[in-house]
Amino acid sequence: MTLLEVSDLKCQYRLDSHTVQAVDGVSFYLQPGEILGIVGESGSGKTTIALSILRMLGHSASVSGRVSFEGRDLSSLTVPEMNQLRWKEIAIVFQNSLEALNPVMTIGEQVTEPMLRHLPITPSEAKARCVDLFVMVGLDPSWMNVYPHQLSGGMRQRAMLAMALSCDPRLIVLDEVTSALDAFTRKEIRELLYSLQKTRGYSMVLISHDITFVSSLASRLIVLYSGTIVESGPTPEILNDPRHPYTRGLIHATPDIFLYKDLWGIPGDSPAGEKQTGCPFNLRCTQPVDACRETAPFLRPCGNGREIACHRGGIATLLKAEGLRFRYPLPDKKTLQAVDDVDLEIHEGEVLAVVGQTGSGKSTLAHILAGVLVPETGNVLFMNGSVHGGTQGHRFRGIQIVFQDPFSSTSNRFTVCDAVKEPLDINKIGDGEERLRMVKEALDLVRLPSTDQFLGKYCGELSGGQRQRVALARAMIMKPRLLIADEITSALDVSTAANVLRLLKGLQNRRGFAMIYISHDLSLTLKIADRIAVMDAGRIVETGNAHDVMLSPKTGYTRRLVGARIGLCCHDHDHAQEMRADDRKLKP
Amino acid sequence: MNEKTRNTLIIRFVITLLVILAINFFLPRMMPGDPFSTTSSDVQGEDIVTMTEEQRQYFISYYGMDLPLHEQFFRYLANMAHGDFGQSIYYKIPVTSVILIHLPWTILIIFCATALSTAVGIILGLISARNRKKRSDRVMMTGLIAFSEIPSFLLGIILLLIFCVWLKLLPLAGAVTPFAHYAGVVDQALDIAHHAFLPVLTLALAQLTGVYLLTRNTLITVSSKDYIRTAYAKGLGERIVWTRHALRNALLPVVTRTGFMIGLMMGGAVLVETVFSYPGIGLTLRSAVVNRDYALIQGILLVTAVSILLCNLLVDQVYRKLDPRVSD
Incomplete structure (x- = not known):
């Protein structure tokens, strides 16, 4: 029952x-x-x-x-x-606070009180049982005669637990019992609850x-x-x-x-x-539809x-790629297998990082997913429509891609306004005035000035960070549902890269679009990625939650990638040595 | 209490006492007139003694009032140090004796009034808080607040009219029936209670609303605390939750207030004792002021001030016992 x-x-x-x-x-x-x-x-x-x-x-x-x-x-x-039923059958432990226990009654008085109420027991028997309970929850029985304010937060929580157990209830409701406790005490209470449940079956x-x-x-x-x-x-x-x-x-x-x-x-x-009306979460959701x-x-x-x-x-699947293969012809009639049998799935609102060293086929994969390159075999489905031959890049709420090098992805001879507006011009969306408004919005979004003076600047006059943001604004103007960011920070210095990355992640978090973030820099991707796919020689060798991949890499390549981070002199030295030892073992 | 805190407490007490002594000394002397130029009297039929200028000068120098003020002050302090309160100019007996005759009556009515108003106030506050937002709570609160706006001397006069003049249930004045022969202690106690009833009632009613409101509001604050929720969850039942858990916490500020209340009542006693011609220290103070009886004014004010200080000290100690959080 x-x-x-x-x-x-x-x-x-x-x-x-x-x-x-x-x-x-x-x-x-x-x-x-x-x-x-x-x-x-x-x-x-x-x-x-x-x-x-x-x-x-x-x-x-x-x-x-x-x-x-x-x-x-x-x-x-x-x-x-x-x-009759309260505390005897169902006891409750409230959020730990100074006021959860009566400040003018001793702890012992408060623990024995429900026993005297519910059990056929004399005050001295109740007191003896109180000692047992204190021992059970790991409190010294001498604390029985003190007042709540004389105990620490963790001790109070134990006392409240002793109080809850006093009538041996069938059910204990614990409401936020650890929220005010430090990490050690929290863990101790957790162990205590665990052992109580195991030994006494509460x-x-x-x-x-x-x-x-x-x-x-x-x-x-x-x-x-x-x-x-x-x-x-x-x-x-x-x-x-x-x-x-x-x-x-x-x-x-x-x-x-x-x-x-x-x-x-x-x-x-x-x-x-x-x-x-509607789903209570719809305003914060990453994937609302009309029904929501x-x-x-x-x-x-x-x-x-x-x-x-x-x-x-x-959580719905946004993009699904199956059996993708792509080869580049080399001058000596050989071919290079850049993408080799890749399956990939990305969900609504998710950040997937594709990590691998240079030449592992990441960018090729990105281009295929964006519909720029056509794979030899396999197909890519975006919201159940094929990316290739589709219009995902030409409309709002589709796929947009931002490339590695802002200096070649935005023309020197374009003004900022023209560069950002370009997708609207090409796809003939809106009239002049509307386009200008959208350009300004997109520039605001990437934290660039939207003044006329800045709009009239040529892209060639901008710094690397600014140009990458212009490229980002150009993608954002199409309000993408999926943004593919291909090594967008590798051409930037550390501080600028950090700024652009935080900007991008902030945008993603706020607007809820999904993102494929392609990078060779594991440390950087760990900062933003929910999932990581590790790529080596055209294959995805490992996929998993970002922390799993980092903490317990399953394949040798990933272990090398994790170990390839340069340890600073002040820390991580042993770790780095360990990794080098691992490397030697892996070599045939 | 360790040595250091005790020492600071004593030093503070001494400083307070010195300030009070100074005020006591200078304030009466700042009033116009002097003890020997009384020209009117409260008591009908009393002969107003008018003195010749020569007699006046004689008395002034007899009581040392021709000395410079600061010298008088130091002499006063020196006498005080010896426990000598001086001689009452009006009664011609030592101030100490005058105070000892009248003080017990005031202590009696103040003690009874405090006990009465505190007990009734707490009970009404408890009833009101338990019925919060209901009609009975609203009626009680509005009624008591309106009632507390009546000044206590006016209330005294109204009570006097109703009970003594119309209903003739209670004596008009005094603390005991004059020239009465008592059959026993019980008889005497009944007579005293009979006389003290209205002054006590008047004093108590004046304080009731304060206690009631404080109890009610503190109870309402306390009743939303987590430990009250815990007490309910223990299945203790409404009555025990309110009395054992809520009231015990809500009484803390009420105790503090009772301490202050005793001081306030000392002041109130002057008015109430005058209305009921009750021979307590308040009535004596009034006549001392009228007669510019400097020594008596000083004595009474000092006794009053010291008793207020002692009350506060006592409340502090009681509070320490009631609230374990204060003791360390």
Whole structure:
């Protein structure tokens, strides 16, 4: 029998001026002995769910839906019956703060209080049990007689845990238990919860915005956004392959998971309870369609015990390349296999880096994907239409490419205005005035001045960084859905390269387009890439999450690539030596 | 409390005391007139003694008032150091005796009024906070705030009219029935209570709204704290959550306020005792001022100031016991 079953839970707070829909139709279940994780950013309704399980929302909240515990419908219980059940059956540990414990009562008093309330026990027996509980959660029993303010944050959290365990409840709800703790204490609490669950089989609902903490304990995850579940399923699957754009954004914003990448949050704010039509995430989504603005999606199963609420069935595939091959003829009638049987997939809103040394076929691949070169075999599908013979480059929301060398990709004799406007002129989009407005917008986007004086400058007068930005503006003016950036920073000095890269990643994050970033510089790609494809001699030898490729490279070539970074004298020396030793072993 | 904090506390206390002594000394002397040129009296039938200029000069030099002011001040300080409060010019007995006769009555009514207003205020505040945003809360709050705007002497007069003049339930004046013979201690206590009832009620009503509002508002703040939520989650039930958890925290500021309140009441006692002709220190102070009885004014003000200081000290100690966060 399921221990806890919540179905179609809705909670509304009536405030003086308006109502806030904190939870909107949430259903989930919990098996005995299971740890369920509920994650979501602040204001997503996590705590409201916790409180509504215990029927503890105040008078200003209206709650509908069914919460059943061991088959009993909790809403049918009277207040005294509910008080019997609270803490005895379901205990709750609130967010660690100085005020979670009563400041004028000793810790011991507060831990024994529920025992005296619920168990047939004398005060001295309760005290003895309190000592046992303290030992169980790793607190010295001498702390029983002190007040909450005399304990550290971690000790308070342990005391609250002891308090929650005092009546041996069937279910423990833990609400943001680690959010105010330092890394060490957080880990200790995690170990404690883990061992408690293993040895005593407690069922837990773990609620937190800390996806790392939750996923280290929970067997199943529920991702909450604006009061609705957007994705749920087994933890490893969700972590490794998030299907909902929100889940992906959340995981990508977690530094514990992406060690090397710069932090980029999900742009925009959550609607936080305001009533709206359509999918609650549509304003921040990277792949909205019309349906997303009109109706809210339902949570639907999508295999492997996973469920997702998305009109597009989760993160959609934007571009798919299969069996690509390309050869260059050499003067001596030989050929060079530049691209050799390459399969590639890129999803909406994703940054894929293609890394490899010079001559590995990266640029050729980029040109094929952009539709500039036609492959000998294989095909490239962009949103289910073939890139070759298609019009992806000629229209808005298609594919655009920015090349390595800004000095040859923009003509010296063009003015800035002409260079940026060129795609509009060629494709006959808009009239003169409209084109000029779009040019100015595109220049603003890449942080270049949009004054008449700058517009009239010749490209030849610009610096390398400025010219690369002009090239970028020329691509951005077509509002691409996929941007292919081919070594765009390799011709620039370090500082300019950093600026251009951050600009590009910022644009990508804000506008949500997908990007294929081609580079020979692994360190640089780690800063921006979600996934990395390693290319060697025309083949993709390894694909994976950026951090996996970096931390545990699977092929020898990738290991060499990782090791080829020049270690500075002050650090990484042993590592570099190790890598050189690896290299020697790899040599035949 | 370690030695250092105790020392600073003592030094602060001494400085405060010196300032009070100085004010006590100079303030009465800044009033026009002197103890020997009284020309009017409150008490009907009292003979107004008018002195000749010669007699006046004699008394002035007898009480040392012909000396330069600063010299008088130092002499006063020196006497104080010996515990000598001086001689009351009006009553012709030592100031200490005058104060000892009247002070107990004031202490009685202030103590009772404090206890009454604090207890009732806390109970009303608790009821109000539990019914927050409901009608009963709104009615109670509006009523009590409006009520608190009535000045205490006016309230005293109204009560006096209702209970003593119309209903004739309670005595008009005094602290005991004059020339009464008591059958026993209980009888005597009843008589004292009978007389003290209205002054206590007046003083208590004047303070009630303050205690009520403070309790109510603190309770409302406290009731949104996380530990209250925890207490509810423990299944303790509404009543225990409010009393054991919420009230215990909400009482902390109320205790502080009670300390200040005693000081305020000392002032209020002057008005209330005058209205009820209650023979406490307030009434005595009033007549001392009228008669320019410098020594008595100084004595009473000093006793008042010191008792306020002691009350504050006491409240600090009580607070330390109640709130474990303050002790370290």
